Amino acid sequence: MKLHTTMIAALAASTLCTGGAMACETTLRSADTHPDGYPTVEAVKYMGKQLEEKTGGRLCVEVFPSSQLGEEKDSIEQTQFGVIDMVRSSLGPFNNMIPETRVVSLPYIFRSEEHMHHVVDGPIGKEIAAAFVPNDLVVLAYYDGGARSFYNSKRPVMSIEDLKGLKFRVMQSDVFVDMMDALGANATPMPYGEVYSSIQTGVIDGAENNFPSYDSSGHAEVAKYYTNDQHLIMPEVLAMSKITFDKLSPEDQAAVREAAKASVPVMRDLWTKQVAASLEKVKAAGAEVITDVDKQPYIDAMAPLYAKYADTPELKDLVKRIQDTQ
Template sequence: MSPVALRLAAAALALGCAGCGPAAGEATVLRLGHELDTAHPVHRAMLHLDERLQALSGGTMRVEVFPSRQLGNERESLELLQIGSLAMTKVSASVLENFAPSASVLAVPYLFRDSAHQVTVLDGPIGDRLLASPARFRLRGLAFYDAGARSFYTVGRPVRSPADLDGLKVRTQESQSAIRMVRALGGSPTPISYGELYTALQQGVVDGAENNPPSFYLSRHYEVARHYALDEHTAVPDVLLISGPVWDGLTDQQQTWLRQAARESAEVQRVLWAEATAQALAAVREAGVEVTTVDKAPFRERVAPLVAELEADPELGGLIREIRQTGAPADGGDS
């Protein structure tokens, strides 16, 4: 474990155990840390998670939420979950792929036909398998949160076609899938912590980045990056995670309550996300950002070799085909 994570573990312990079993008359408290601002729809959904868990459990369980990296960034929070010093966190599925390779399927460019297709996949058997996939790393998924579609934003020139990405230093998550995708599109992938990105854009360490509209807006990156191209190359969801050791310490009934509250919070989060996306795009346009709806066909063509390579992978290929077939319209014959 990193020195920073050790200090955070000590801080978490100072706040109390991650998933404290109740003394007589006390509630079980699950501590949840994440990186996002309190205005973010994911944070608001987590507050709903707490409300529903208290209601379902008759007040015997609750979630205490620590936003804005109070207990560390995504990587540090994952380390705390693995040792049971933190009960819950939210990570991008792109980060989760470092623990569960099958999760990388969610970062395949242009995988989902539309948002309805994505919801059908994530709420069904495929989603359940993906949530269970990091169990051997002492992590367990409870639900998927909508993270919208990711698109490129840049400081200098606007991106209207893949050729405009050639040679640009583009910040990516610490994810091999994201790195390969940016490279396939012609950019120079540069992994940087999300918390350091504003300064990196400001100082020219990177020329741009890629993210969804609410994150682009709430991070205030639009103050520096004045061009936003809606190519929507990936739709990588977030994953609400619980520590394996903490999960194993809950009773069957407590696990049922928590799982139900998590799924209900995901439904609320999707509504909040749609509202936040519309509001974010309106706000950055009002602030003078050039928001461009680009032709996605050239972007699909540029990543086609990468997608073909992933389709040939023994594990991912079958999963990609299964996702594409989910909810696909049946071939119609002559009438």
């Protein structure tokens, strides 16, 4: 039923899209939860233009933003089945199926966005990508997920003590649930698309995300207090269905990879500009942004998570290699 429903949704959504992609021999459908114009959406559109040029119009990409093809968990599953060809997703939903993604999802594993770039652009990024293949996914690119921080509708969070008792939406991942427990808050896993109404109705007090998402989702309208603790600096992935990828010729596979790689600097440039613009926009709208944050108590509270999720010699080594990357 879920497969059938997703196929109907894809067909319905395609009537909303226009452009050259519809005239291509093969149109690859790419899902994203973010709205049209968001850096990840625009980066995949750029990839599509590059791919169309490289293949002389044989391959194009049609992007379905705003969860038209389902929330992340569902769109990931449909990409694994080959119903959707590509998906842009946070790494959180992969944590329970790919252990390596749990390590790069650990709070404060990255010192900065530059540090994260150096890690995913190098051998470690290739190692993590290889772990997706047994799950019928081919990682094409790492995008920026930004620095995620807490926001809520109740009170300014000036210290770790202020988090206690608050109910926060988190991604559907055990790592995120345990992070909130370690901080004394209450975790409520739920799809991204349900967050606005859940804050508005008091089901949850807040969530955690980066400035562009806080802005574009409208969450700043219902949760005015944003604490820039930057507990997570997470890469995101653009992944292709292995079923789709394996149907392509070696030449077209190479073209897909090259086009995706070319989209990464475009995404990062758009991201930097979007962060600055979103920060100014939410401030102008009345959000209180707290920047004077003592991170050390937060970092200290994460020790149990590192012990739990880097629980094999291989994962402990991965943590060390990430931390040692300059």
